[in-house]
Every structure is written in C-alpha cells, then in structure tokens.
Amino acid sequence: MIKHDIVIVGSGLAGMRAALEVCEDLDVAILSKVYPTRSHSGAAQGGIAASLGNSESDSWEEHLYDTIKGGDFLCDQDAVEEYVKAAPRVIYELEHFGCVFSRTPDGKIAQRSFGGHSKPRACFSADRTGHAILHALHEPLLKRSKSIKIYSEWFMHSLILDGDSCHGVVVSDIRSGVVEVIQAKAVIFATGGYGRVFNITSNAFASTADGVMAAYNAGLPLEDAEFVQYHPSGLYRQGILFSEAARGEGGYLLNGKGERFMEKYAPSRMELAPRDIVARAEQSEIDAGLGVDGKDIIHLDLRHLGKTRIMERLPQIRQLGIDFIGVDCVTDPLPIQPTAHYSMGGIPTDKFGQVIKDIDGTPVKGFFAAGECSCVSVHGANRLGTNSLLDAVVFGERAGRAALEYAKNINHASINESHEKTNVLELFENVFQREGKESYNDIRNEMKVIMTENCGVFRDEHRLTVCIETIKKLKERYKRGKITDKGKLFNTEIYEILELGNMLGMAEIIAVGALNRKESRGGHSRTDYPKRDDENFLMHSFIYKTDNGMEIKYKPVIITKHQPTERTY
C-alpha cells in the first residue's frame, strides 16, 4: 500500500495549484493519467479573467455581475464574490511564478475583451494562455520535486469512502497494469471535464468523467450535470477549439449568406455575447438551413484583422487552421460549428473546495475537489470565457488550503486494502474475460452521436427520452464487449474501455438532469420549455445513485447582491 498525507488526482491547473499549496507542510502525491504538462488545461487558449484594469478601469463588482448574469443567475453569489475578489491576487501570483503573459506597451499584463465580460478583462499569453499557466505551475512543481511525488500515467479507479470520511483512492499504473491502494488523510479531485461523451467536442481524449463517476459511484451526488457548455467556435466536424479570443480580437461570425447574424440575437454585444447565446444563434442558423453551403458550418471571419494582428495575437489558431484543414485565416474564413466544451456541473463543493454530500451542505471529511470536475457553483448555467482557468487556480488553491488544514492534525485511518483492491482487480478480470461480440468502438460512437444530436445545444422531452433509452441499451451492450489486448503492459485498450464505462454513466446523468429541468437557462436550452422558470428551477440539481436508479434533489441558489432579471445582451 502506498501512503501519502494528501493525494491529488489530476494534474491540470487545479491539481498543480493545490499541490503547491500543500507541499510546504505535508507529503503530497499527484496522480495523472498523462504527464502533468499534457493535461487538458493546456488547451485553453484565450485568457484568464481578473479585474486588473490594465487597459480600462475595471472592478471586481463588475466581474461579479458579468459572471452572475453570464451564468443566467444560477451561480452561488457568495462564492462568486470571493472568487472574483481573489482573481487579481492569483494572477499576480502566477506572474511571480514566472508565467509568460503578453504585455501592454508599459510592461503590465495585457488584457483583452471576451464574451459576456463588460470590460477587457482577459489576461493572456498570445492564444495559448492555458499552456503558459500549466507550465508556470509545473515549473515550481519541479523545483519542489522533493516534497511532491508525481505519478504520471496512473489511472484512478475508485474513491475509498467510509461513512462520511474519505481515506484514499484505488489506482493502477497504466504502464504495468499493477493495482495499488493509495492511503491518504485527504484526497483532492481535480480530474477535469467529460466532453468526450459528445461527438463534436473540443475536449482531449483524456476528458472522460473518471473523477466525477468515482464520486458518484461512491454514493455522492453530482450537481447541475445538465449544464454543458457548447463553445461557438469548434472546427467543423473535428470540434477542436478556435479560441473565443478570435472574436475578442474582432472576428465576425457569418452565415451562408455572408450575414453577421448575431445582430438578430445579441445586438449590443454581437459576437461577444456569452457562449450559450452565440452557440444557440449558430445552431438556429444551421437548423434554418442558413449554414454555409447548407452544411453545419458557420464562418469565423478574421480577414479584416490583418496578418500582423493575427500573427501577434492569434498565431496558434492560424496554424491550427492551416494544419488541420488547410485554411489560412489571413485569407479565408474558418469553418466552425458549436462544440461541447465545458461542464458547468460536477462534484458539489462549498466555496472552500470541500466536497458536500447533500443539499444541506454536509461535508465529506477529507474529500475536496476543484476545477472543472467540481461545481461550486461559480459558473451557474453558463460559464463565461476566461473564467475557467481562474476557477481552476482560485479553487485549486482553496481546495489545497482546506485539505492541508484538515490533514495536518490527523492520522491515517485504517483501511481494508485487500477489499478495496479486490474490487478493482475483479473489474479488470471481468473486462478481460468478456467474450461478447459487441465492438466498444461502435458503442462509444453511438453514445457520442446520440448525445450531440439529442442532448446538445437544443433539447426537448422526446429527444431526451430517446437519448436516455439509447444510453441504457448501450450500457447493456457494453457488458458484452470484446477486448483484443489481454496483456498487462501499457494496455491502453483496457483503460479506454474503463473510460467508456465512466462516460456511459455520465451521459445518462447529463440526459436525466436535462430531462428533469423543465426550463431553459444558460447552456441548457429546452425547445419545449423555452423560458427560464425562476419559480421552480432557480435551483441546483443534485443527482444521486440509489438502488432504484437515479434520484434528483434540488438545492436553492445562494443570492446575495443581484436578484435575477431578464438576461439580454
């Protein structure tokens, strides 16, 4: 059995920030399915929000209101307030770590405009901000390598919960297939999102719901799972991301007729309305047959920005266009479509990163979560661009701090190692022994297609019901799959199968949450309930696993300063 004071699962921004918070005082381990610098935080492009006021006067109050309005009033406002207040400090701290930021002529951190933000608030490093911050956190981690043990290419299977307390995780080494128990005084999940359940997604292959499902399978609820953000600018068919910064820098969205259609949907903010609104506008144009060449294509037009500005501010995007579709955005518009991008929902936590197990806020001792896998909720029903990197850093720090405070004065609890290990070993054996005819690849593809088509930008009761039925059937077929690689050494096939199992579970939870939320709010848009319904649904959903299937409870939103109003842009 491996023993650490604190184990952090996930090595993106949230996980690494948490590690830096605890490593001075306690022995900490970080576990990652990949190598830390390969985490999906690195794919974030456009920026990280903070009201530094470096290019225009700004305040946390404005950041607060923009975030709450952007989230369609489903954010817990007490948490948002602490989060936006912390923003400038954590940005300066990243800068002190060495983060490479683009600069203003007088040497301050440069800031640009982003969707739903009323001020230019996005601090950035050209169009690879996530990558810059990921490395800026990885670097001090290397400096402290004596007190932080990194387990690269390890997979987390399950959470060890005993009543109300958490004592560790069951993991395995992907390279050797060896199953181990890591005993810890506190566990922090920073496992990211689950965009891979969708067909068109910007997410990495690694974003497969392993963390959230481990929490759910341990009996904990998932909050607001129905809220998935569709990013307006995914590359046509591939879904990979073209940063919102392209619009922040002045890019246009054009339909098949060459019209800047955002005029119809958000006349004051145009292309810089929040993502849910822009994605819906695009999908509406496409559904009305107004896509480019009648296909599911919208044009992102940057030509008027000129080569110099594109090369200075959006070089990576230009290269992506050239490499992936042979389109140079200096001379031609980029073909895009909405792409599943971010999960607003996740493992419920309080504003300190402490995981809670019910709508009364009862803590799960020793279990913390931060970043995309968690739901604080600061993003409500729709996250604003550049608020996710901020979320990961602010709540990574807070979860680290809370875990440290909890763990420093207690001893390791006793756990039944062989029992915990056996469950996972049996799971492996079960998958290896299956001699079914079903192709896991077909199951995965069918799940992704039904999720994008029936649980995508627009949803309704019929489509969601079909979606849930389909997923249930896929879950049955999943039990009858067949594996080719039965070896232990670096068996990526079996891990993909385990990930698919997690994704099927998550897909159903998303769809069930969506079916039960009979209103339209933020990223969740029901054509059969097109209005927001504050009377019945100004609440967070908590979905639990029970012996009789799923159970949903609702928790009121915390409102402090801003009463819900109609949301127009």
Added chain:
Amino acid sequence: MITFKIKRYNPEKQAESYFEEFKLDDTDDLTLLDCLNKIKWTLDGSLTYRMSCRSAICGSCAVKANGHAILACQKQASHLVKDNDTITLEPLGNMKPIKDLAVDFKPFWDKINQVSPYLQPEKKTPEKERKQLPEQFKLIDDASTCIMCGACYSDCNVLEVDDNFLGPAALAKAQRFVQDSRDEKTLERVRKLSMPGGIWDCTHCGECVERCPKPAEPFDRIKEIMTVALEQGVTSNNGARHALSFTKSVKSSGSLNENIIPVESQGFFNFKGLFDLLPVGLRMLFKGKNPPIFHKSIDEVEDIKRIYKELGE
C-alpha cells in the same frame, strides 16, 4: 488507400520488434492520429501509442513517420504518404521503446530538470506584476511555445552519440529563463549551460528546427544562449573559445585558420587539451592533410571586414 507499416514491439510477447502492415480506406481529411485511432478501434485494439488533446498542444502523440519525428495529430495522413501509398511509423528515437509507439520519456524529463527550469527572480516580490516590456516578452515568446513532445530530442544527431548532451528541448527551456527579464540568475545559468553537455556540444545541424511542431525551434534558442554567454563573458570553455577564434579568424583573413582555431579553442595554457590534439595533428601531417603553415587572407578580405564593421562587431 494508405498502408501503414508500423513497428510493433511488445516485450510481454516477444523480445524483438517487427513491422506490421495495416491498410485503411477513406483516409481523406484524416490526421495521422485519426488513422492510428481507426486502426486501434477497428483493426487491432492492442496497438499502443500516446495521445490526448488532438490539437497540437499537449505534446503526447509524437512518433516517427518515414524516419522523422512529427506530431501525429498535426499532420494529414495523405500529406505523409511515400512510395506505394505507404507511411512507415516507428517510435521516437533516442528513447527506449516501452510498447509499440510509446517510449520511455524519463531521460527527456531528467534533462529538463537539469536546467533549473523555473524562474529565479529577485527575492523581493512586488505587490503587482513584475514589469516586462513587449520586446522583452518577445525574447521568451518562442521558447515558451514548447509542448515537450520530444520530437527534437528524438531526432537530435548529437544525442544519438552522446547521452550526456542536454538536448534541444532542455536547452530551449533554458533559454526561456536565460532571457527572461525577470530572472536574476542569468550568469549562473549560462555558466552551467556552457559546461560539457550544454550549448557548445550542439553541432548546429538544425534538425531540431526542422522537427519542432511549434515556433520553439530549439537551435535558434541555443544560439541565443550562446550569444548571452559570450556577452556575459563566459568564455573560458572550449565552445566559447572556438566560436570566438572562428569569428576572429574570419574577420582578419576571410577564412578559417585551421592551425590556430584548434589551439585557441583548447586555450593556450590548456596543456592537457593541447596534448590531446597532438595525435590528430600528427596523423594529418603524415597523410598530408595539414593546412598550410602560413595562413593567407582571401582577396576580398576588406569586404569581410566591412561586413563585420556594419554588424558593429
């Protein structure tokens, strides 16, 4: 149809590697990574390689295609096809294969760790950001695009013969701190980087620039560190002395004085170093390959001097 000739290796089953061919139809618009996935998901689930972001930012999926390291997600398969519609895939070089196309990155990361890959600023932390002008940002912009994919490390010609060389990625990472206006340890860094295994062991072949999938282009960064090292007066090492002697010789005569450069590179008082040169020198002499004893300037030497003058040297 494209044939993928893939080097397979699974020591659990057999000790030797071998090539296996897979054929795929409908590969239009597919990246090489899409093709690998198609093979894994429809033909052979045991095919092993790394991947994650599929948008050329995580650095997981570098492999050798037709002998050169590339990022699988960044290239269209159809652009890589060679004779007979074939693409040959092998694991990255200069690292040990673990299984199929996955290699052990440990030496790569160990070398990154050797260059103190973190900012070492002055002790006093300002309340807000440290100022850095856009032109100062520009000096570290390219190096900071490195995604640690290992393509340069794989194809580095020096690493192939010298395990001790830090390699292009680690040196590019080093440049990002050497030239960071916020870092206080410039001198200390360039001193360390001028030691054996460092910048002067690069043979300037430029292979890493060809292989880099990002603007990080390590050799250009290595040259930048060299410049800083010389500016900082870190010249008491063979590499720096060689560069300076080279420059001096060209400046004074328009060509290389091959008698003087080796001596100046070793240093006049480096008796052991000079002694080491003797056998080579003698062999050259016996074979009649020694340069003329009296070095002559080229006819256009004044033009050369003018170039130096205009460059402000």
